[in-house]
Amino acid sequence: MRAALLLAAAALAAHGQPKPNFVIVFTDDQGYGDVGCYGSPDIRTPNLDRMAAEGVRFTSFYAQPFCGPSRAALMTGSYPPRVSLMFNHGPGSKTGIHPNEITLAEMLKGQGYRTMIVGKWHLGDRPEFLPTRHGFDQYFGLPYSNDMWPYHPLMPPKPNESPRMKAARERAELTGYAGQGAYLPPSREYPDLPLYSNEEVVELNPDLSKLTGLYTAKALEFIAANRDRPFFLYLAHNMPHVPLFPGPKFKGKSRRGLYGDVVEEIDWSVGQVLSKLKDLGLDEKTLVIFTSDNGPWLQYGIDGGSAGPLRDGKATHWEGGMRVPAIVRWPGQVPAGQTTSEIAANLDLLPTFARLAGATLPADRVIDGKDIWPVLQGAKSPHEAFYYFTGARAGEEAPLRAVRSGQWKLHLRTDGGPARGLALYDLQADPGEKFDVLARYPEVARKLEGMAQAFREELRRNVRPLGRL
Numbered sequence: 001m002r003a004a005l006l007l008a009a010a011a012l013a014a015h016g017q018p019k020p021n022f023v024i025v026f027t028d029d030q031g032y033g034d035v036g037c038y039g040s041p042d043i044r045t046p047n048l049d050r051m052a053a054e055g056v057r058f059t060s061f062y063a064q065p066f067c068g069p070s071r072a073a074l075m076t077g078s079y080p081p082r083v084s085l086m087f088n089h090g091p092g093s094k095t096g097i098h099p100n101e102i103t104l105a106e107m108l109k110g111q112g113y114r115t116m117i118v119g120k121w122h123l124g125d126r127p128e129f130l131p132t133r134h135g136f137d138q139y140f141g142l143p144y145s146n147d148m149w150p151y152h153p154l155m156p157p158k159p160n161e162s163p164r165m166k167a168a169r170e171r172a173e174l175t176g177y178a179g180q181g182a183y184l185p186p187s188r189e190y191p192d193l194p195l196y197s198n199e200e201v202v203e204l205n206p207d208l209s210k211l212t213g214l215y216t217a218k219a220l221e222f223i224a225a226n227r228d229r230p231f232f233l234y235l236a237h238n239m240p241h242v243p244l245f246p247g248p249k250f251k252g253k254s255r256r257g258l259y260g261d262v263v264e265e266i267d268w269s270v271g272q273v274l275s276k277l278k279d280l281g282l283d284e285k286t287l288v289i290f291t292s293d294n295g296p297w298l299q300y301g302i303d304g305g306s307a308g309p310l311r312d313g314k315a316t317h318w319e320g321g322m323r324v325p326a327i328v329r330w331p332g333q334v335p336a337g338q339t340t341s342e343i344a345a346n347l348d349l350l351p352t353f354a355r356l357a358g359a360t361l362p363a364d365r366v367i368d369g370k371d372i373w374p375v376l377q378g379a380k381s382p383h384e385a386f387y388y389f390t391g392a393r394a395g396e397e398a399p400l401r402a403v404r405s406g407q408w409k410l411h412l413r414t415d416g417g418p419a420r421g422l423a424l425y426d427l428q429a430d431p432g433e434k435f436d437v438l439a440r441y442p443e444v445a446r447k448l449e450g451m452a453q454a455f456r457e458e459l460r461r462n463v464r465p466l467g468r469l
């Protein structure tokens with residue numbers, strides 16, 4: 001069965017048969033435990049659960065620790081430090097994704113695809129860095145996070161604040177985030193939040209409770225308009241990143257507060273996309289993947305998600321920070337009802353889609369991602385190791401924090417000097433990273449340490465620049 005599917009895909013690619021459509025549903029700050037089929041006890045996701053029953057569900061799929069770097073990995077097929085995108089871009093930043101990067105959208109555009117991003121971009125908001133300059137025919141959404149706006153709870157208090165601002169402060173108080181520290185310095189105060197249609201700002205500080213519904217409508221419109229040619233839809237929801245705004249039909253409906261409400265709305269949106277594909281007869285011509293950009297933002301208390309059995313969350317290199325839900329569905333091509341624990345990552349989508357669309361990968365640069373089509377057919381991971389980096393400012397070297405190979409994960413000391421293993425975890429026996437087994441398996445630690453050192457050195461030789469104005 002699996003061999004037959006592999007052959008079918010090879011034949012598809014080799015004989016120039018119609019190229020599949022691609023849909024990526026990318027959520028923001030949704031944790032490993034925030035989907036029904038990943039064990040959520042209180043969030044209902046019938047559409048995602050059905051998607052998993054009809055496709056392949058990953059249990060060791062990696063994003064990056066936070067928003068911007070994760071999108072950089074997805075778009076370039078490379079680790080964020082490889083493309084110098086190790087931090088989140090704020091409004092008006094003079095840097096962004098480099099014009100020489102070949103994004104997933106550009107690659108597919110080169111194969112005749114129509115391309116659209118609906119939702120959050122976060123790789124620079126100056127015109128040079130917008131998605132319309134990086135391979136997307138169309139763009140509708142926010143250029144960065146939905147909390148980068150004048151109603152952020154850390155904006156310095158002003159006299160006669162609006163009801164919107166008061167509500168934001170009350171919510172922050174309730175979730176515990178209000179006491180996080182000082183207010184933003186004047187230089188970092190957020191301007192009005194722009195909603196873009198292509199390169200035009202169509203609204204400032206939009207009503208975020210309409211966002212998921214609006215994004216879904218735009219996505220369905222794009223699918224219908226391109227039913228007769230290959231398309232790539234990147235549906236990058238701003239939810240469930242704080243501040244949480246469910247639509248009126250979803251508010252108060254889940255058993256998990258606002259967080260559950262917005263995830264259930266996203267699940268509804270996934271159902272809409274899948275229904276549209278079915279109605280248009282595109283089900284068997286379309287690969288759909290659902291995944292998240294990073295783990296739950298735990299500092300926001302009840303407004304943050306859950307990493308389920310995994311340790312910690314967003315912004316960390318613990319599994320809870322970087323391991324995310326991922327479900328792939330393509331009837332007739334990807335087997336139904338399968339689960340794989342093989343290592344894969346969002347940076348693998350570029351090489352995988354390249355294979356399926358008949359594109360060749362650029363030969364003049366290192367692409368870290370691997371073609372995971374065989375993994376979808378039940379094969380072992382092509383990754384000998386996966387490397388965990390956390391953030392760094394522009395121009396700084398990103399710290400390599402950990403390395404995983406098979407079931408083993410070594411956390412590294414990165415505070416100067418030669419890297420020394422700090423802790424070793426057996427993720428198969430101990431997915432929560434509770435029991436350090438370094439003393440018992442020193443030879444495993446030495447091997448992983450060697451891999452980390454070699455990768456660090458290779459990376460130093462092959463870093464690509466940040467885009468600068």
Ligand code: MG
Binds near residue numbers: 028029066067293294
């Ligand atoms: Mg995020």
